[in-house]
Amino acid sequence: MLFQQSKMASMGEMIGNIAHQWRQPLMELSSIFMLIQSRIEYEGKISNTELLKQIGKSEEITSYMSQTIEDFRNFFAKEKKKEEYRLSKQISLSVSMVNNSLKQNNIKLEILLHKNPKHYGYKNEYAQVLINILNNARDALLLKNIENPKITLAVDKIDNFSILTVEDNAGGITIKPIEKVFEPFFTLDKKDGTGIGLFMSKLIVENNMNGKLLVENGKYGAKFIIKIPLY
Numbered sequence: 001m002l003f004q005q006s007k008m009a010s011m012g013e014m015i016g017n018i019a020h021q022w023r024q025p026l027m028e029l030s031s032i033f034m035l036i037q038s039r040i041e042y043e044g045k046i047s048n049t050e051l052l053k054q055i056g057k058s059e060e061i062t063s064y065m066s067q068t069i070e071d072f073r074n075f076f077a078k079e080k081k082k083e084e085y086r087l088s089k090q091i092s093l094s095v096s097m098v099n100n101s102l103k104q105n106n107i108k109l110e111i112l113l114h115k116n117p118k119h120y121g122y123k124n125e126y127a128q129v130l131i132n133i134l135n136n137a138r139d140a141l142l143l144k145n146i147e148n149p150k151i152t153l154a155v156d157k158i159d160n161f162s163i164l165t166v167e168d169n170a171g172g173i174t175i176k177p178i179e180k181v182f183e184p185f186f187t188l189d190k191k192d193g194t195g196i197g198l199f200m201s202k203l204i205v206e207n208n209m210n211g212k213l214l215v216e217n218g219k220y221g222a223k224f225i226i227k228i229p230l231y
């Protein structure tokens with residue numbers, strides 16, 4: 001039941017991400033319609049050239065929108081087989097799903113790819129964990145109203161592990177012991193927090209990838225560490 005609930009909750013978060021991805025293009029579409037409407041209302045007509053130009057723009061926007069849906073659909077399709085993937089690829093995928101909502105909130109994202117290790121496994125699961133962590137960092141930055149909000153993502157390979165860290169400058173986690181954030185249903189101060197994201201992420205990393213999902217408070221904020229053994 002818990003697992004089912006986890007899935008529903010992470011779907012909910014994803015839908016939130018889609019909503020963000022769509023807000024901007026929807027506004028652009030609506031401004032194109034307004035332009036066409038005002039031409040007709042105030043000038044009595046619109047030229048064929050102008051109309052075709054605006055239709056062209058609209059087609060670009062709608063194709064972008066359908067691409068985002070396609071990305072999300074692939075993302076949620078059950079992965080059939082394990083495969084080799086580069087971390088950079090799953091990082092780009094995760095970032096492409098959250099970056100509109102980061103941009104809208106003026107959150108800077110810095111990515112430091114010191115190494116680009118290869119994993120073997122279900123690649124979307126890794127992206128899913130990363131999205132949860134990035135969404136949480138965004139939530140914390142917004143909740144605390146941080147002045148120059150920033151997230152730093154770094155990747156390295158140390159001994160035989162891939163190490164990915166995500167650190168923000170939202171001031172850190174106050175709850176003690178800090179590991180409580182991984183408990184199911186633990187959520188703090190959020191309007192629609194479910195407390196499922198980190199629980200599910202830890203489950204994925206530790207049960208399916210044989211790795212570790214760790215948290216600590218860094219100098220400026222929370223720091224999450226994903227450590228996966230390489231083969």
Ligand SMILES: Nc1ncnc2c1ncn2[C@@H]1O[C@H](COP(=O)(O)OP(=O)(O)O)[C@@H](O)[C@H]1O
Nearest residue numbers: 136137140181187188193194195196197198222
């Ligand atoms: N980067 C962060 N900075 C501060 N607190 C965090 C951060 N990430 C997670 N948390 C805390 O951990 C809690 C649990 O996170 P999560 O399991 O994703 O559930 P939810 O996001 O639904 O609250 C959050 O409510 C928040 O209090």
Ligand SMILES: [Mg+2]
Nearest residue numbers: 132136197198
């Ligand atoms: Mg969360």
